[in-house]
Each structure stands twice: as structure tokens, then as C-alpha cells.
Amino acid sequence: MATKDRLSGNEAVAFALKQINPDVFPAFPITPSTEIPQNFATYVSNGEVDTEFITVESEHSSMSAAIAASAAGARALTATSSCGLAYMFEPLYIASSDRLPLLLAVVNRALTGPININCDHSDSMGVRESGWIQLYAENNQEAYDNLVQAYRISENPAVRLPIMVCQDGFITSHAVQNIELLEDEAVKNFVGEYEPEHYLLNRDEVMAIGSYGVSDYYMEAKRAQAEAMLNVPSVVLEVGKDFEAISGRSYGFxxxxxxxxxxxxxxxxxxxxxxxxxxxxxxxxxxxxxxxxxxxxxxxxxxxxxxxxxxxxxxxxxxxxxxxxxxxxxxxxxxxxxxxxxxxxxxxxxxxxxxxxxxxxxxxxxxxxxxxxxxxxxxxxxxxxxxxxxxxx
Amino acid sequence: MDYNFKETMNKPERLAPGHRMCAGCGGTIAVRNVLRGLHEGDKAVIGNATSCLEVSTLMYPYSAWEDSYVHTAFANAGASMAGVEGAYKALKKRGKIDDTYKFITFGGDGGTYDIGLQSLSGAMERNHDMVYVCYDNGAYMNTGIQRSSATPMYADTTTTPAGTVGHGKEQNRKDLAAIIAAHNIPYVAQTTFVQNFKDLHIKAEKAIYTPGAAFLNVMAPCPRGWRYNTPDIMEICKLAVDTCYWPLFEVIDGEWVLNYEPKKKLPIEDFLRPQGRFKHLFEPGNEELVARIQEETDRRWEALKARCK
CATH class of the missing domain: 3.40.50.920 (Rossmann fold)
Known part of the structure; x- marks a missing residue:
């Protein structure tokens, strides 16, 4: 049975993350996404999740640590906004070219110049060509629902691309609205266990990731990445259909x-x-x-x-x-x-x-x-x- | 600690031959000897900041690494290994893996002293169970010998060229080992290739098997950048140590320990003269510059000795 509640967008995302209980969450605060790691830290402190929560020193590092954790075989994520996302520009491309499933909860905020903490989409639009899947939400319910669906899309073997789940700063992230939350078990079953095929900590094989790709190989790597992106739409629809079956809410493009x-x-x-x-x-x-x-x-x-x-x-x-x-x-x-x-x-x-x-x-x-x-x-x-x-x- | 040179050198190589590093490169010597500190049977994940080492050992579709290896970017070797260590803890806690892994990451001085310092500082402060190894060759060698904050004073580099007015790099080198020691992590050490690698081997093993964060600063000469006769690398390292330019020390739980004091401290000139990057210092009229380097070397040596008492 789903439960009705009243939550802000940030609270909804943090709650979905609690239900998913991911392996590794490197985090760095930035307004207006700060509440996501902040609320999650309370879940960690109260033993409601057993995620490795790594309080890094910058967004460049939060994304880098998330990438490496994913490469190591973990289900990882981080959250950010605005300049934090801009600071991740370099590792974002690394995540997608390494074909690593990874989640980034984005709370959209204007990029500095002049400095401003409120909503616009200049941050995630600025990285629209980074090879990440981008989903956007209208309200807290959609932010929650997109987050529950995200790993299923990102981890699909035909995809294996990182995914950004975006919501509007303050307007969605801070405004409290009615929301329907799924049961913990329903989310757990929907998201499933992460079973990577190749990873750094695999006892049966070693893996090297982050190659130098010279001109002989670089273009094929990018083409393979584009091929994975071509596989995304059908997976998004399939996951949306499965989600509708457990929630009654339907999602497409x-x-x-x-x-x-x-x-x-x-x-x-x-x-x-x-x-x-x-x-x-x-x-x-x-x-x-x-x-x-x-x-x-x-x-x-x-x-x-x-x-x-x-x-x-x-x-x-x-x-x-x-x-x-x-x-x-x-x-x-x-x-x-x-x-x-x-x-x-x-x-x-x-x-x-x-x-x-x-x-x-x-x-x-x-x-x-x-x-x-x-x-x-x-x-x-x-x-x-x-x-x-x-x-x- | 017992050290058997032959036995140590006969351990299986964890960095395979066939990589594309230069002949006589100090970087690979540092890596191979650090990895000899791993006990046989223990698994490792090796990390790397973008560097000569990275682009030359992991050129697609080849890898020279016998262990799992991760490179992400230039500025984030500390954070990346923190992520791997976090994954290890998470997967172990959840019963998904049961092997023992060690986490060792390598960066050049550019990736460590400069662009990666923030990421390194964060990883050290959080005390991840990892070893960060800086192979310090005193300049950005991968991009073609540009100065770094590890470059010694008056060295001729491509961004601090010795000219009619300029004398090479105008500033002193950063004391990174002391900066990392100030993080109050369990183990910090500085070493290079001397005593048949005994000093390096012992420190690598200690660093790897000390729980928590450890940092090794390994002077790793670069024949291209330093312009000495390539086969003389061991002599160059010995001179660095005997002139007290590169002292060997450890900081164990905050206690400073001096590992070597030369019986006869040699003049800094002996270390500078064989290197082409200091050639301009030996032109007539530049005696003052050598004297200044001597003065700074002495000052640092005395300060270190005072710390180690």
C-alpha cells in the first residue's frame, strides 16, 4: 500500500534514496540540493541505511569518488546544483565514457554570473552534451518517481550510462506538496540488486578502467557511447511501464x-x-x-x-x-x-x-x-x- | 625490519614490462618497488592521476597492470581511490566480497603537489585506508617539462627557462610531505632509490599495511627533464640524499623520525652539477645562485633535524 505524505522535493528524493539504500554516496553541499545529503546523513546516523556516506571536499571529488565507486562495483550516486554541477564538468564526461551506471540528483539552480541561488536550468543545460541521460520533474511526486526509476534505466545492460534526475531549485526542492510514497519493499523489489558484469573488486578477474584512447580507438569508443544512448528510449518506456504497474502513474518521454x-x-x-x-x-x-x-x-x-x-x-x-x-x-x-x-x-x-x-x-x-x-x-x-x-x- | 634484496627483487612484477615509459624512467622504478611492498596473495586496486605513468601503461587496448587499475582524471586521484575504498567497505559489509584488498594510488608531482592537492588533502583528512604515492620528478614531465611547485629553485624548465635575465624557477619548492604530515594521518614518509631499495621497500610495506591513510613521497628522477646521463639514476639519488637535498624521513602517528644522516654531508653542487637543468648555474657570475640553493638546503635540513629530535 502506498502512503500519502507531505514532502518537499529534496525530502522526497532523500526518502527514495533511503528506500534504495545505495552502496556509496559521496556528498558535497550546495544550495539548493544540500538537504538531500543532509537528510541522508541522518538516515546513516540512525542506521536506517548502511550506505558508505563519504563527505568529500568538493563536487569534483564527489563525482570522481562516485565514478570510481561505480567502477569498483558499487551502486553509487551524488547530488548537486549549479556551480557544483559546473565543477563536475570534467568527471561527468568520464562517467559516461566509462559506461558507468551512476545517479546524479540535480536540483536546478542558476550558474553564477551574477551569483544567484534560485532556479533556472543553465546548470544541467550546460552539461546536456556530456553523455548523461537527463530526466526532469515538474513536482515533488515526479522527482520521487523519476528517482525510483533511475537505476533501472542506468544499469540496463543495453544502456550502462549515468543518469541525472533533475528538479527545480526551491520551487520543487523546497516547496512542500502532497506526495504518494511507495512501500519500502515495493521500491526495493522494483530497483533490484545491482549485479555489475565487470568491476574492479571482482575476485575472478582484474579490470583496468580509464584508458588512453588514441585516434585509432577514440572515435569507436564515442560511437559505442552513442549506440548506448540510442538504446535509452525503449528502456525508459519499459521501465515507465513497470513503474506504472506498481504506482498507477505513467511516465514516457x-x-x-x-x-x-x-x-x-x-x-x-x-x-x-x-x-x-x-x-x-x-x-x-x-x-x-x-x-x-x-x-x-x-x-x-x-x-x-x-x-x-x-x-x-x-x-x-x-x-x-x-x-x-x-x-x-x-x-x-x-x-x-x-x-x-x-x-x-x-x-x-x-x-x-x-x-x-x-x-x-x-x-x-x-x-x-x-x-x-x-x-x-x-x-x-x-x-x-x-x-x-x-x-x- | 629484515630486508633481503634478492628475494624482494624476485617477487612477481605487478607492473608488467612492455609499457611505453622512457628507458630509465624513475616513475616506473618507484611503482615497481612500491608494489613489492604488497604481500603475495593480497589483492590491490591501483589508482593513477593522469600522468606519464597513466598514458604509457594503459594505452587502449593494453594494460601493463597485473592488478585492477583505475584512472579517472588529473586532479582527483585521492577522491577516486576514496570512492573505490568506499565501495570496498560497502560491498564487504553487505557480504558481496570477502577478499582483502589494498588501495594504492600514484600521482606525479603535478597531480599531487598542484592540481590534485585539494583532492589528496580531502582523502588524507578523511583517513581512508589507502596509500597515496607521489612519484616526484619535480616538473610537469608529461606535457613537456613545465615547472611545478615541486620544481627546485633555479631549475631550467620550459615555463621557467634560464635566459639572459631569468635564472630558471625563481621560487622554492613546496614541502609536501610536511603538509601531508600536518593532516595528522598515521603514516607519512619520504624516500628515493638508495640502499638497494631497502628504505623504499620498508616504507612501502609500512604504508600499505598501516590502517588508515598513508602518504609516500618518492623522488623519482626523470632523465629527460633533469638531463643527466640516464644510467646514472642511482648515483643521482644517492647525491640527493647525501647533499641533504632529499632527506629520508618518516612521520609515524605525528612522530618525526630521521632515517638517514650522511656521515659526510656533501655540497649541493655535487647534486646540481650532473644535471643539465642546472647547467646555467655553473656559468661564471652565477656562484651566488648556487650559494642560495645551499643556504636553503641547509636551512631545511636543520629544521628537519630539529623536528626529528
Whole structure:
């Protein structure tokens, strides 16, 4: 029997980790993810888990220790935010190229410049090409559910890639919401035992990891990594289906909200989707055919499926909570537009940058976006495709 | 402690021949002799910071390592081995493994004194049951002989070239063994290739079998960077010790022990002269520079002796 509770996103993730009881958790605090290791430390101290909790001296070291622990045969993880994730930039690539199952609980926060502790996606967007799987959550329930599913995806023999489970800093990580928690046994059985095939501490064979790959081999290694990423979507769907069987909650690449007959749509990641859905409900009441797509799996990017979901739409607004300084929009915008182009979509697409450094996005802001899209449709022209939302110009 | 040279040298090699390190490299001599400190039958996981040693011993698809081996990056050898040791404790606790493993990680002075110092300091402070071995050749040799904080004063390197105005590296070398000793870990030692490797062997064995964190600083000459006649490596090491440039000592649970005091302390010139990196010091008018090195060597030697009393 599932239990109902009220938890913040951080508490939900820490609780899921308690239920999983992983082998090794190297940790370094950074706002707003600090509560995850902090709550977990209490579980360790009270004997509720027997994880090796290693309080390292930096995020470069937390990721490095997690990588090496995974190579040694352990189920490992760490958690971070913002500059901590940026500090891990180097080892992130090592984790994925070593094909190590590994979990990183990311609590999204703006990158410094100016220093800011609030939510945007510049941290995880900055490492979107590091070879990690990325799942994003709208709320605490999804953060919990994604975390329970993460190891099953990451450890799948066809995948063996590290996975980031992201939630929005403060908005999700600190706000307390209702949540449905699975029974400990149900989580334990769902996640299962980790049985690595090759590992450093295997008594039957020695293993060397971290080779120097010269030009004769480097490209094949990267190609093999890309092949593993190609295997991810089917595994994500399979794990999502199994998860639905124990929880009643279904998960795929993205969530379609009132998209059946929509002629205008917003594509967004994270907590802002909840606000967007409110705007959709409001506009639907006055007969407007609007819908929303919330991307859950951003890496690998479900380009074909997403273009399919946007098939009947006349105009799309892609909302990015990160700049990419291409002078034409954000990362999600670039990916969605490329997907539409590949699918020879006739939809007109615009890209908005919103919510940087924790700037609020309101139902009114979303209503404005749908209004802008109506104008795009009327004019049969996207106009300026690179726009800002909620900024003082 | 008993030491049988022949017996020790005849132990099975744990770093196989066929790797791509230079002929006469001090790094591999350090590694092979540290690993001789492992008792037969005991398993080990060897770690490595990015270095000459790493790129030359683990070039895909080959490995020169007889034990399990892990390399992740340049700056994190301490943290990486901490992760392996954490995994060992976790898997042992959960009954998934029952063998005895030892954890030994190697870094050059660039990876240890400089870019990896934070990670090393963290691993030492947390007192993981591991040995960190610095093979100190006094410069970034892998990238082509750039100065490090281990480079001795006035050495000619590619980023501190001796020129018409510059005399080589202007600063003193960092005293890393003392810095690690200040972490109050169970065992710290400094050694090099002398006395038929007796000093190194004994210290390696102690470091490996002392529970908790241990650190070995091994002077490992680099014939390319130091520019001495390659076969003279043992003579160079002896001169380093007899001039008191590289003293042999241990810090056991905070107690400083001097392991060797030369009967006749040789002038520093004897250590500097055979090395091309100090050649400019012996040009007329540079006598003052040699005198300064002598002064600094003496000052450090006296300070060490005072600590060891």
C-alpha cells in the first residue's frame, strides 16, 4: 500500500534514496540540493541505511569518488546544483565514457554570473552534451518517481550510462506538496540488486578502467557511447511501464496536456509546466484550442516523438529556462525546432527565454505566450523567433 | 625490519614490462618497488592521476597492470581511490566480497603537489585506508617539462627557462610531505632509490599495511627533464640524499623520525652539477645562485633535524 505524505522535493528524493539504500554516496553541499545529503546523513546516523556516506571536499571529488565507486562495483550516486554541477564538468564526461551506471540528483539552480541561488536550468543545460541521460520533474511526486526509476534505466545492460534526475531549485526542492510514497519493499523489489558484469573488486578477474584512447580507438569508443544512448528510449518506456504497474502513474518521454485538438502549443521543462497547465485550463474555458507538452526525457532527445505530438499544431512556443547565447534562443528551442524541421513540420515556432535566476513565471505570462502564438497564426509568420518573457527591457 | 634484496627483487612484477615509459624512467622504478611492498596473495586496486605513468601503461587496448587499475582524471586521484575504498567497505559489509584488498594510488608531482592537492588533502583528512604515492620528478614531465611547485629553485624548465635575465624557477619548492604530515594521518614518509631499495621497500610495506591513510613521497628522477646521463639514476639519488637535498624521513602517528644522516654531508653542487637543468648555474657570475640553493638546503635540513629530535 502506498502512503500519502507531505514532502518537499529534496525530502522526497532523500526518502527514495533511503528506500534504495545505495552502496556509496559521496556528498558535497550546495544550495539548493544540500538537504538531500543532509537528510541522508541522518538516515546513516540512525542506521536506517548502511550506505558508505563519504563527505568529500568538493563536487569534483564527489563525482570522481562516485565514478570510481561505480567502477569498483558499487551502486553509487551524488547530488548537486549549479556551480557544483559546473565543477563536475570534467568527471561527468568520464562517467559516461566509462559506461558507468551512476545517479546524479540535480536540483536546478542558476550558474553564477551574477551569483544567484534560485532556479533556472543553465546548470544541467550546460552539461546536456556530456553523455548523461537527463530526466526532469515538474513536482515533488515526479522527482520521487523519476528517482525510483533511475537505476533501472542506468544499469540496463543495453544502456550502462549515468543518469541525472533533475528538479527545480526551491520551487520543487523546497516547496512542500502532497506526495504518494511507495512501500519500502515495493521500491526495493522494483530497483533490484545491482549485479555489475565487470568491476574492479571482482575476485575472478582484474579490470583496468580509464584508458588512453588514441585516434585509432577514440572515435569507436564515442560511437559505442552513442549506440548506448540510442538504446535509452525503449528502456525508459519499459521501465515507465513497470513503474506504472506498481504506482498507477505513467511516465514516457514527455507529457501531453490537452494536445488532442490543440492548434497552439507550449513546450516546456520542469515546474513551469504546472503553471502552464493552469493557463491552458483557463484558455480552454473560453474555447481556445491550446495545449502544452512537458518534456521529461531531455537527453536523449525524443525528437521524432515530439514532432509527432506537435503534428496538428499551427504554432509552437518553446520555453527555455536557460540562455545559450546563440543569438537565436535557448537549448530546448534549438532541439525542438530541429525536430520540427526534420519532420518537415509546417508549424511556426518561436522560442522564449524565461525564469532566469528564479524569475517567476505566472499564468498571465503563459496566457501572453498563447496570445502571441495567436498573432503568429494570424500573421502566418513567426516574426522574431528569439524572445524574452518577464524581463525588464 | 629484515630486508633481503634478492628475494624482494624476485617477487612477481605487478607492473608488467612492455609499457611505453622512457628507458630509465624513475616513475616506473618507484611503482615497481612500491608494489613489492604488497604481500603475495593480497589483492590491490591501483589508482593513477593522469600522468606519464597513466598514458604509457594503459594505452587502449593494453594494460601493463597485473592488478585492477583505475584512472579517472588529473586532479582527483585521492577522491577516486576514496570512492573505490568506499565501495570496498560497502560491498564487504553487505557480504558481496570477502577478499582483502589494498588501495594504492600514484600521482606525479603535478597531480599531487598542484592540481590534485585539494583532492589528496580531502582523502588524507578523511583517513581512508589507502596509500597515496607521489612519484616526484619535480616538473610537469608529461606535457613537456613545465615547472611545478615541486620544481627546485633555479631549475631550467620550459615555463621557467634560464635566459639572459631569468635564472630558471625563481621560487622554492613546496614541502609536501610536511603538509601531508600536518593532516595528522598515521603514516607519512619520504624516500628515493638508495640502499638497494631497502628504505623504499620498508616504507612501502609500512604504508600499505598501516590502517588508515598513508602518504609516500618518492623522488623519482626523470632523465629527460633533469638531463643527466640516464644510467646514472642511482648515483643521482644517492647525491640527493647525501647533499641533504632529499632527506629520508618518516612521520609515524605525528612522530618525526630521521632515517638517514650522511656521515659526510656533501655540497649541493655535487647534486646540481650532473644535471643539465642546472647547467646555467655553473656559468661564471652565477656562484651566488648556487650559494642560495645551499643556504636553503641547509636551512631545511636543520629544521628537519630539529623536528626529528
Amino acid at each position: 514527455f507529457e501531453e496536456y490537452k494536445m488532442e485538438d490543440a492548434d497552439r502549443a507550449v513546450v516546456v521543462i520542469g515546474s513551469a509546466a504546472g503553471t502552464g497547465k493552469d493557463a491552458v485550463d483557463m484558455l480552454r474555458e473560453s474555447g481556445e484550442k491550446v495545449g502544452l507538452i512537458k518534456v521529461r526525457m531531455y537527453r536523449p532527445f525524443p525528437a521524432e516523438a515530439l514532432a509527432g505530438a506537435l503534428k496538428g499544431v499551427k504554432a509552437v512556443a518553446v520555453l527555455d529556462r536557460a540562455e545559450s547565447y546563440t543569438n537565436c534562443g535557448g537549448p530546448l528551442g534549438a532541439d525542438v525546432m530541429a525536430a520540427l524541421f526534420r519532420a518537415r513540420s509546417q508549424a511556426l515556432a518561436v522560442n522564449y527565454i524565461y525564469g532566469l535566476g528564479g524569475r517567476d513565471i505566472t499564468v498571465k505570462d503563459f496566457a501572453k505566450v498563447y496570445e502571441d502564438l495567436a498573432e503568429v497564426v494570424r500573421n502566418d509568420s513567426a516574426g522574431d523567433t528569439y524572445r524574452y518573457l518577464g524581463v525588464r527591457e
